[in-house]
Amino acid sequence: MRLSKRCEHFNALHAEIASQGINPYFRPTAKTWGSEVEVAGKRLVMIGSNDYLGLSHDPRVMDASAKAVYAWGTGPGGSRFLSGNMVLHQLLEERLAAFVGKKGAVVHVTGFSTNLGALGCLITPADTVLCDREGHASIFEGIKSTRARISTFAHNDVQNAAKKIAEAKRARPDGDVFLITEGVFSMSGDVAAFGELAALKDEFPDIIIYLDDAHGLGVLGPGGRGTALHFDAAARTDFIMGTFSKAMASIGGFIAADDEGVLRYLRYQSRTQIFSAALPAANTTAVLTCLDILEKEPERVTRLHQVTNRMREGYKAIGLRIGQSASPIIPIIIGSDEKAFQFSQALFENGVFALPAIYPAVPRGQALIRTAYMSTHEDRQMDFVLEVLDRLARQFRIRAQDVEEDEIRAAQPNMTPDATADGAGRAKLSYL
Ligand SMILES: Cc1ncc(COP(=O)(O)O)c(C=O)c1O
Numbered sequence: 001m002r003l004s005k006r007c008e009h010f011n012a013l014h015a016e017i018a019s020q021g022i023n024p025y026f027r028p029t030a031k032t033w034g035s036e037v038e039v040a041g042k043r044l045v046m047i048g049s050n051d052y053l054g055l056s057h058d059p060r061v062m063d064a065s066a067k068a069v070y071a072w073g074t075g076p077g078g079s080r081f082l083s084g085n086m087v088l089h090q091l092l093e094e095r096l097a098a099f100v101g102k103k104g105a106v107v108h109v110t111g112f113s114t115n116l117g118a119l120g121c122l123i124t125p126a127d128t129v130l131c132d133r134e135g136h137a138s139i140f141e142g143i144k145s146t147r148a149r150i151s152t153f154a155h156n157d158v159q160n161a162a163k164k165i166a167e168a169k170r171a172r173p174d175g176d177v178f179l180i181t182e183g184v185f186s187m188s189g190d191v192a193a194f195g196e197l198a199a200l201k202d203e204f205p206d207i208i209i210y211l212d213d214a215h216g217l218g219v220l221g222p223g224g225r226g227t228a229l230h231f232d233a234a235a236r237t238d239f240i241m242g243t244f245s246k247a248m249a250s251i252g253g254f255i256a257a258d259d260e261g262v263l264r265y266l267r268y269q270s271r272t273q274i275f276s277a278a279l280p281a282a283n284t285t286a287v288l289t290c291l292d293i294l295e296k297e298p299e300r301v302t303r304l305h306q307v308t309n310r311m312r313e314g315y316k317a318i319g320l321r322i323g324q325s326a327s328p329i330i331p332i333i334i335g336s337d338e339k340a341f342q343f344s345q346a347l348f349e350n351g352v353f354a355l356p357a358i359y360p361a362v363p364r365g366q367a368l369i370r371t372a373y374m375s376t377h378e379d380r381q382m383d384f385v386l387e388v389l390d391r392l393a394r395q396f397r398i399r400a401q402d403v404e405e406d407e408i409r410a411a412q413p414n415m416t417p418d419a420t421a422d423g424a425g426r427a428k429l430s431y432l
Contacts (some may be wrong), residue, residue, distance in 0.1 A: 024355050034048075035377050044353040047351045048353050053218055053376075054300075054377075055300075058289075062346075064286065068284070076278035100242065101234030102254065104258075105254045105263070106273065108270075108272060108276075109251075109252060109277060113314050115139050116141055119146065120271060121261075121271070123142075123143060123148045123176075124148060128171075128172055130161060130180065134155045134182075148175075158196040179197065180209075186215055187370055192227060194230075198228075211237050213328065214241070215246055218294060219304065232281075239255055239256070241254070243245040244286070247290070249290050304374070311382060315386075318386070321399075331368040336360040356369055
């Protein structure tokens with residue numbers, strides 16, 4: 001389809017949705033206090049942020065970043081390969097490597113570009129890449145750029161992964177086999193069965209394990225040191241990738257490994273490292289300060305899990321369907337895209353910020369409201385959110401018992417179904 005046609009099609013769908021007032025994306029935040037925000041003149045409790053430790057509003061992180069601007073300026077002036085490399089980057093690489101249990105690291109300008117650049121230069125077309133089906137877009141984009149054979153394994157299914165590794169080794173004995181998973185899955189909040197995945201090295205010692213720990217860093221493991229150390233599996237993990245855009249209160253990303261030679265190769269060969277500007281000093285310093293804080297105050301991570309457990313128990317008491325999450329990301333499963341959009345809008349009108357995730361970000365028909373918690377959430381904010389959720393869940397009939405009753409009614413066509421919030425204003429939302 002020509003570009004003009006594609007745009008026309010997209011814009012028609014966009015206008016249809018906008019006319020119903022239910023497009024929740026790209027809403028500009030006017031003010032933020034971290035766990036609360038102001039949007040369109042409304043003050044909302046934020047349960048949609050990845051700032052898990054609330055450090056983006058910690059005065060120590062803000063002060064250090066502001067001072068870094070005065071010391072280093074606002075922009076790096078070039079790629080790290082050329083003029084943009086700072087001692088701050090090198091210091092951060094040493095600190096990060098030690099933090100996650102690896103010998104060295106390479107810092108990038110975003111998490112996305114870390115996956116894109118690292119996977120793009122580690123993998124060749126002769127290799128086979130096995131990736132959890134629910135992997136992040138940046139992982140798939142990185143792999144696609146290599147033209148290697150991609151095969152997915154069923155979500156968090158170690159046996160399925162093992163079967164596929166064996167098949168790949170039989171079919172392509174000369175290539176490497178990469179096994180890629182997230183530590184904490186960004187939409188479902190599931191924690192990877194990473195101990196068992198890493199143990200596949202007993203059977204297949206030469207597989208290369210690549211862990212995207214965007215949502216595990218600062219969240220899992222001793223003092224927030226991530227998923228690999230949480231499972232005591234850092235030594236078996238060849239590559240640990242992380243981002244600074246979540247618990248590390250900044251932007252940027254890194255890839256850590258033990259092999260100096262491979263790290264040098266990544267540093268010099270990754271296209272997103274060489275042909276993209278360096279991470280600015282303010283962002284680099286923010287991460288260094290977060291690491292200082294985390295090393296001194298591991299109780300922040302404990303508090304994060306207390307907040308999350310309280311919300312998880314509250315949601316279970318309401319009867320919400322929340323999947324298997326064991327992390328600060330708790331999905332509220334809705335089902336249809338339409339209902340998820342309407343529910344998110346109702347949350348907004350009732351003072352809660354949380355956004356829907358629909359296909360392709362989640363499997364078809366499993367649209368959800370992605371909620372995520374911060375160690376800085378206060379009891380009063382949690383009480384408020386639970387009260388709103390309890391009320392709206394009944395109204396929208398999204399509790400497990402409502403869904404079950406509605407399914408029974410649907411199976412008996414002579415009974416009149418309840419009017420549900422799904423009934424009005426159906427829109428074709430599949431453009432996203
Ligand atoms: C699992 C995962 N990997 C990578 C990224 C990309 O990170 P960044 O936003 O720092 O570019 C994200 C961001 O959402 C993510 O969730």
